[in-house]
Amino acid sequence: STEFTSHFEPLEVCGSGSFGLIRKVRRISDGQILACKEIDYRKMSEKEKRQLVAEVNILRELKHPNIVRYYERIIDRKNCMLYILMEYCDGGDLSSVIRKCKQEGKYLQEDVIWILLTQMLMALRECHHGKSGREESKSSVAILHRDLKPDNVFLDDQRNVKLGDFGLSRTLSAGADMARTFVGTPFYMSPELINESSYDMKSDVWALGCLTFELCALEPPFQAKTQHALATKIKSGKTGSFPKQYSPQLHSMIKAMMHTNPSKRPTTLDFFKLEKIQRCQDSIE
Ligand SMILES: CNC(=O)c1c(C)[nH]c(/C=C2\C(=O)Nc3ccc(Cl)cc32)c1C
Numbered sequence: 001s002t003e004f005t006s007h008f009e010p011l012e013v014c015g016s017g018s019f020g021l022i023r024k025v026r027r028i029s030d031g032q033i034l035a036c037k038e039i040d041y042r043k044m045s046e047k048e049k050r051q052l053v054a055e056v057n058i059l060r061e062l063k064h065p066n067i068v069r070y071y072e073r074i075i076d077r078k079n080c081m082l083y084i085l086m087e088y089c090d091g092g093d094l095s096s097v098i099r100k101c102k103q104e105g106k107y108l109q110e111d112v113i114w115i116l117l118t119q120m121l122m123a124l125r126e127c128h129h130g131k132s133g134r135e136e137s138k139s140s141v142a143i144l145h146r147d148l149k150p151d152n153v154f155l156d157d158q159r160n161v162k163l164g165d166f167g168l169s170r171t172l173s174a175g176a177d178m179a180r181t182f183v184g185t186p187f188y189m190s191p192e193l194i195n196e197s198s199y200d201m202k203s204d205v206w207a208l209g210c211l212t213f214e215l216c217a218l219e220p221p222f223q224a225k226t227q228h229a230l231a232t233k234i235k236s237g238k239t240g241s242f243p244k245q246y247s248p249q250l251h252s253m254i255k256a257m258m259h260t261n262p263s264k265r266p267t268t269l270d271f272f273k274l275e276k277i278q279r280c281q282d283s284i285e
Contacts, residue, residue: 091155119161209257
């Protein structure tokens with residue numbers, strides 16, 4: 001048996017993340033249930049391996065109640081396998097929550113959406129501004145998630161948000177030129193990315209706006225048959241219809257996050273100046 005199977009009992013596969021499968025495992029020493037991302041790096045290019053190492057180093061640094069916790073990694077060189085041991089999120093991901101609501105023909109309650117949004121803002125604030133937990137290194141290093149979508153946001157057994165899968169994150173050291181890349185789920189790609197400018201923290205805010213819109217409407221804000229048509233809709237900023245039963249306050253929050261001009265979009269810190277978000281944060285902590 002390998003070092004992995006001598007310390008962990010593999011249970012069922014529960015999902016697929018960037019680079020590999022996610023399996024529920026039990027730690028033999030104390031019976032603790034964890035999630036293990038299994039990565040077969042045999043076929044990986046040098047670039048992908050570097051990206052993988054970068055992801056693990058980012059995860060190790062992020063310690064926050066709303067970001068999936070990284071515990072350890074085991075490398076099985078004989079079988080070219082990397083195992084990343086992380087926090088188990090019993091509630092699965094938000095895309096399954098949205099799918100279940102659609103099947104049952106039920107919308108999420110507004111107060112649930114405010115709590116999910118506030119927790120996602122707390123997780124993003126930690127990534128972008130490192131408020132708590134992460135030692136302030138000299139050059140302030142912002143971490144961009146760059147792939148915020150319902151499949152990458154998980155829930156624990158108390159339905160607390162756990163931001164996961166930093167498979168495409170980048171650290172952005174202050175002063176360095178913004179990360180120039182074209183990644184991100186087409187649905188949530190921001191106008192500035194389509195206009196070939198660079199990805200920065202405001203693009204994560206745009207994606208959070210799209211995600212919150214989808215939690216309300218149970219549909220992504222922009223839908224089209226082709227990527228080109230989708231890009232046109234995104235640049236126009238004209239979303240699909242927003243369900244009437246939600247408050248104008250929630251709708252204007254979503255519109256602010258989805259301002260087509262990134263400089264007009266608030267930062268995650270700006271949102272914590274709002275009394276509504278502060279009250280939600282107090283009810284969570
Ligand atoms: C149907 N699958 C699930 O309900 C599910 C469950 C119970 N857990 C997960 C996923 C994760 C999980 O439980 N912990 C994780 C840590 C990192 C990443 Cl990228 C994913 C996970 C999933 C997708």
